[in-house]
Amino acid sequence: MKVSTCDHLNQIQEIKGPRKRECDECVRIGSIWVHLRTCQSCGTTLCCDSSPNKHASKHARSSVHPVIASAEPGERWLYCYPDSAYTEY
Numbered sequence: 300m301k302v303s304t305c306d307h308l309n310q311i312q313e314i315k316g317p318r319k320r321e322c323d324e325c326v327r328i329g330s331i332w333v334h335l336r337t338c339q340s341c342g343t344t345l346c347c348d349s350s351p352n353k354h355a356s357k358h359a360r361s362s363v364h365p366v367i368a369s370a371e372p373g374e375r376w377l378y379c380y381p382d383s384a385y386t387e388y
């Protein structure tokens with residue numbers, strides 16, 4: 300993994316993948332999503348900022364879980380919300 304200026308990203312040793320390819324919160328409220336992201340602190344999979352409910356960024360703010368990974372097939376990147384830092388792996 301490339302060295303990043305963000306310590307949150309540098310501390311990640313192993314990427315958590317999605318347990319299921321669905322947004323846990325959208326399923327609960329019967330909504331839809333566009334893309335999926337997996338929280339690297341707790342492993343929950345939530346929807347991206349292009350989705351109507353933006354559950355991943357809401358979760359990052361409310362839970363103080365900074366880093367998400369893309370849960371989309373073929374996408375291998377991490378993003379840190381507080382630092383707006385991005386890295387591929």
Ligand SMILES: [Zn+2]
Binds near residue numbers: 305381382
């Ligand atoms: Zn960070």
Ligand SMILES: [Zn+2]
Binds near residue numbers: 322332345
């Ligand atoms: Zn959602």
Ligand SMILES: [Zn+2]
Binds near residue numbers: 338339341343358
């Ligand atoms: Zn989390």
